Amino acid sequence: MASIIPIxxxxxxxxxxxxxxxxxxxDIQQRSTGLYMNITLDGTxxxxxxxxxxxxxxxxxxxxxxxxxxxxxxxxxTDDPVYSxxxxxxxxxxxxxxxxx
Numbered sequence: 001m002a003s004i005i006p007i008x009x010x011x012x013x014x015x016x017x018x019x020x021x022x023x024x025x026x027d028i029q030q031r032s033t034g035l036y037m038n039i040t041l042d043g044t045x046x047x048x049x050x051x052x053x054x055x056x057x058x059x060x061x062x063x064x065x066x067x068x069x070x071x072x073x074x075x076x077x078t079d080d081p082v083y084s085x086x087x088x089x090x091x092x093x094x095x096x097x098x099x100x101x
Contacts, residue, residue, distance in 0.1 A: 005070070005092040011083045020067035020096050028052070030083040035072075041065055053080045054090075060099050069098035 081090035
């Protein structure tokens with residue numbers, strides 16, 4: 001089952017959220033070339049500078065230690081996310097068990 005992570009329509013934000021019993025920090029930053037994310041799991045940076053695209057899993061591999069995966073979804077089409085639509089047009093979803101192999 002997917003969970004929506006609340007995010008704001010700002011160009012840079014750091015969000016701390018509990019996911020599947022873990023403490024996760026998401027640093028989301030708008031750059032001229034797109035929206036990017038860093039992921040910190042239980043105090044350890046596991047991914048840095050990952051581009052965020054519509055309906056594209058961000059973590060993708062179990063060896064990072066995440067118990068699930070994250071993806072942005074465009075609720076009005078298939079555009080890649082931009083900060084001005086975060087939390088409304090572009091939602092961030094978490095699915096436990098996704099891509100965990």
